[in-house]
Amino acid sequence: MTSATRPALPAASERRRSGSIAWHVGALAVLAVVLYPVIWVVGASFKPSKDIIAGLDLLPAEPVWENFSGLADGISGISISSFFWNSLVYAVLAVAGVVLSSSLTAYAFAKIRFAGRNLLFTLMIGTLLLPYHVLLIPQYVLFRNLELTDTLVPLVAGKFLATEAFFVFLMVQFMRGLPRELDEAARLDGCGHLRTYWSIVLPLSRPAIITSAIFTFINAWNDFMGPLIYLNTPEKYTVSLGLMMFRDQEGISDYGSMIAMSLVALVPVIAFFMAFQRYLIDGMATSGLKG
Amino acid sequence: MQQGGNVERRTILKAAGASLAVAGLGATATACGGGSGSGDGTVTIRYAWWGGEPRTIAIRKTIALFEKKFPKIKVKPEFTDYEAFWEKFQTQASGGNPPDVFQNAVGFLRKYDKRGVLLDLKTQADAGHLSLENFRNGVLANGQVDGKQIAVPVGANTMALVIDLNAFEKAGVDATFGWTWDEYFDALQTIQDKLKIAGDTGYFSIMYLYDLYLRQNGKAFFTDTDLGFTEDDLTEWWEDGFKRVKSGLVADPKKVEQVKPKSALSAGLAASEFTWDNFSIRYEGEGESDYGLAPIPTTDGKNTGQYLGSLMLSGFSGTKHPEEVAQFIDFMVHDPEVGEIMGYDRGLLATTEQYEAFEPTDPSNKGVAAYEEEVAAAGVLGKITPHPSGADVIEAAFLRIGGEVAQGRTRPADAAKALFSEAKAAFAG
Numbered sequence: 085m086t087s088a089t090r091p092a093l094p095a096a097s098e099r100r101r102s103g104s105i106a107w108h109v110g111a112l113a114v115l116a117v118v119l120y121p122v123i124w125v126v127g128a129s130f131k132p133s134k135d136i137i138a139g140l141d142l143l144p145a146e147p148v149w150e151n152f153s154g155l156a157d158g159i160s161g162i163s164i165s166s167f168f169w170n171s172l173v174y175a176v177l178a179v180a181g182v183v184l185s186s187s188l189t190a191y192a193f194a195k196i197r198f199a200g201r202n203l204l205f206t207l208m209i210g211t212l213l214l215p216y217h218v219l220l221i222p223q224y225v226l227f228r229n230l231e232l233t234d235t236l237v238p239l240v241a242g243k244f245l246a247t248e249a250f251f252v253f254l255m256v257q258f259m260r261g262l263p264r265e266l267d268e269a270a271r272l273d274g275c276g277h278l279r280t281y282w283s284i285v286l287p288l289s290r291p292a293i294i295t296s297a298i299f300t301f302i303n304a305w306n307d308f309m310g311p312l313i314y315l316n317t318p319e320k321y322t323v324s325l326g327l328m329m330f331r332d333q334e335g336i337s338d339y340g341s342m343i344a345m346s347l348v349a350l351v352p353v354i355a356f357f358m359a360f361q362r363y364l365i366d367g368m369a370t371s372g373l374k375g
Numbered sequence: 376m377q378q379g380g381n382v383e384r385r386t387i388l389k390a391a392g393a394s395l396a397v398a399g400l401g402a403t404a405t406a407c408g409g410g411s412g413s414g415d416g417t418v419t420i421r422y423a424w425w426g427g428e429p430r431t432i433a434i435r436k437t438i439a440l441f442e443k444k445f446p447k448i449k450v451k452p453e454f455t456d457y458e459a460f461w462e463k464f465q466t467q468a469s470g471g472n473p474p475d476v477f478q479n480a481v482g483f484l485r486k487y488d489k490r491g492v493l494l495d496l497k498t499q500a501d502a503g504h505l506s507l508e509n510f511r512n513g514v515l516a517n518g519q520v521d522g523k524q525i526a527v528p529v530g531a532n533t534m535a536l537v538i539d540l541n542a543f544e545k546a547g548v549d550a551t552f553g554w555t556w557d558e559y560f561d562a563l564q565t566i567q568d569k570l571k572i573a574g575d576t577g578y579f580s581i582m583y584l585y586d587l588y589l590r591q592n593g594k595a596f597f598t599d600t601d602l603g604f605t606e607d608d609l610t611e612w613w614e615d616g617f618k619r620v621k622s623g624l625v626a627d628p629k630k631v632e633q634v635k636p637k638s639a640l641s642a643g644l645a646a647s648e649f650t651w652d653n654f655s656i657r658y659e660g661e662g663e664s665d666y667g668l669a670p671i672p673t674t675d676g677k678n679t680g681q682y683l684g685s686l687m688l689s690g691f692s693g694t695k696h697p698e699e700v701a702q703f704i705d706f707m708v709h710d711p712e713v714g715e716i717m718g719y720d721r722g723l724l725a726t727t728e729q730y731e732a733f734e735p736t737d738p739s740n741k742g743v744a745a746y747e748e749e750v751a752a753a754g755v756l757g758k759i760t761p762h763p764s765g766a767d768v769i770e771a772a773f774l775r776i777g778g779e780v781a782q783g784r785t786r787p788a789d790a791a792k793a794l795f796s797e798a799k800a801a802f803a804g
Contacts, residue, residue, distance in 0.1 A: 134661070137637045160431040160454065224470035233472060313466050316421065316453045316474075331456045332427025334653070336660040337636065 129347045133340030151344035159329045159338075162318055164345060167326035171305055172352065174236055174322055178304035179297045181243030182251055187293060189246040190255030191281045195267060205256070211249045216309070224313060234316040239307070243300070251296040258292035259285055294364045301356050305349075323349045416447055418696045420703060423453040424478035425460035430720050437713045441706050448699050461767075468492045471693060475700050478721075479526045479689040481517055486764040487689075493525040494690030499701035500524065506705055509727045512751055517685040517759050526687035527704050530722025532743075533681050533750060534583055535652040536669040539662075542646040543669075546570055550669035552753060556588075559672035563624050566646045573626035576639040576648040579616030580777025582770045583684075584649045586760070587671055588612070590680030595760035602769075602798055603760070606791045613780045613787035620781050628781040637661055651684070652746055653722045656739045668746040681750055682759045686721040723747050765801030772797045 130147035227238040270280045308324040330342035438450045467473040518526030546569045548562040563574020586596035595603040619625045626645040634642040641662025658666040671679040690700040714729025724730040779785040
């Protein structure tokens with residue numbers, strides 16, 4: 085817009101500006117609603133434990149550090165850092181398992197023609213319809229008979245065996261979208277399936293892999309039922325189980341420490357997302373045929 | 376393709392490494408799991424309980440004490456909060472892998488006895504591994520089902536009315552032993568008129584209180600296999616309750632919901648609340664006022680219908696070490712030092728050895744002890760009535776459906792019908 089045209093169209097310009105202001109105000113209002121719980125948690129973590137459930141104030145009148153410093157003492161004789169370490173090991177193994185096994189399985193479904201492929205694919209999708217609760221007890225009995233309870237194996241074994249059908253499906257759909265010419269060219273250059281998978285399809289599937297990795301990390305980090313059922317020794321508990329220890333139905337719950345720990349527990353999830361989201365966008369931009 | 380071959384090999388190696396890692400985790404598991412005997416005759420038993428941090432710290436001290444006196448028995452603690460505990464226990468029981476010893480409550484006894492999960496401690500007592508003597512006020516009966524001793528009480532508690540002492544004083548009303556329901560509701564009316572707060576937080580949704588009311592009238596909440604009252608009885612109970620919500624005598628259920636997890640009593644919404652006496656320490660921690668224990672209202676001016684309930688210890692019927700489990704339970708319920716460490720955390724100590732070993736010093740615990748002594752001295756303590764399999768589910772349903780009545784979402788008659796049909800399903804399950 086030049087200065088010469090501005091006086092000529094005052095009404096239109098005015099309208100555009102007020103429209104833009106309304107749009108921004110609206111967007112900020114939605115943002116406030118979305119961020120409110122986060123701000124509440126941050127505020128509550130600096131309140132004395134008693135005020136958290138009593139007051140309606142969003143922010144503490146006088147911020148206190150005791151909720152965070154209290155975490156250093158641990159809970160019931162267990163240090164808080166062990167919960168974080170256990171969750172981290174679980175989440176990292178889960179991500180490694182899902183990425184390796186799902187992408188390999190997806191490659192087979194997307195790029196190899198073999199007898200019964202469609203039937204197997206349908207069956208795999210069918211497992212998505214099985215509710216978790218149906219599998220709970222049979223799985224528990226299985227791992228119990230293998231004497232693997234109270235270890236991470238029951239939690240991550242399935243992830244290494246491509247049982248996360250949703251992520252397999254996601255990757256299959258993505259790989260089907262990759263131009264066939266690429267793997268045909270690789271074949272002509274003498275690549276076998278493993279080489280094609282490793283050097284051609286896997287790098288190009290980066291967006292799907294990153295998406296799966298982020299979701300797997302968050303799911304594992306937040307998983308409550310799995311660790312609750314399988315882990316017995318309190319020293320092996322994950323963050324989600326550790327948080328429950330602050331509750332006391334018969335006495336006084338320590339809400340301050342619980343909320344402080346929830347806040348700290350958000351950090352790895354956010355960090356993981358931050359670290360990988362740029363690859364996500366990067367991957368989107370570079371996939372497919374160039375030139 | 377020289378290079379290609381390398382890459383492939385590397386890929387395979389990585390994949391193999393990953394599966395080895397999984398297998399490796401498994402190997403460690405087998406090494407330290409299992410928990411059975413090792414070469415030198417040492418056995419490991421798993422001990423699980425629910426509760427907050429103070430209980431856990433105390434129990435861990437008692438475990439250390441036990442391990443010192445019984446060096447051949449190692450105890451592996453497992454603990455979490457109440458809801459998570461039972462969720463986990465249900466799966467473990469179905470999968471044949473519950474802990475060797477665990478905390479238990481009366482509502483779960485028949486449920487898990489029916490599934491054959493609970494160890495009969497009577498045979499262990501007969502074999503001399505465990506003493507069933509010296510239990511106070513007959514609480515040992517709490518752990519008996521069909522002639523079997525499937526749990527042993529560690530503490531005793533009873534229902535009480537927790538009152539806001541300042542509110543009662545300001546309104547000039549008194550809670551006296553043997554007062555009737557009419558006198559109780561009159562007192563609440565005076566409080567409401569003078570202080571403009573509700574009298575009670577929602578008495579009619581508490582299964583254990585309705586049980587007391589029924590016992591005052593010669594019935595009980597449960598029989599061995601069924602509910603011990605009629606749909607009409609319950610409809611009347613809930614109609615009266617809803618009337619009192621509308622008149623403001625009972626606190627507005629919406630507000631009660633809003634202040635959760637804080638109790639409506641400690642939030643100052645009402646002046647009294649019925650609960651188990653050993654839960655009463657929470658009010659001092661949560662609220663601004665002073666709180667005390669008051670007697671349960673009666674129908675005939677004497678009988679409160681009260682009995683002693685208990686937290687208990689049970690063993691797993693499939694444990695590999697029943698003898699050690701019995702020795703452990705024996706130590707935990709009889710050893711005076713354990714009593715000193717635990718205090719009244721799980722109710723007044725159940726055996727005379729432990730009860731005499733602990734002298735309460737803080738006002739809350741002193742209050743609980745004085746209260747239970749008063750109730751026992753009044754001679755109103757009755758025998759505990761059965762809790763059939765499914766009692767735990769029905770308790771939760773009673774609370775939920777009672778809440779719907781309070782909010783006016785369900786008519787009392789429909790609510791009573793709903794409870795009866797849910798109870799039927801729970802008994803069958």
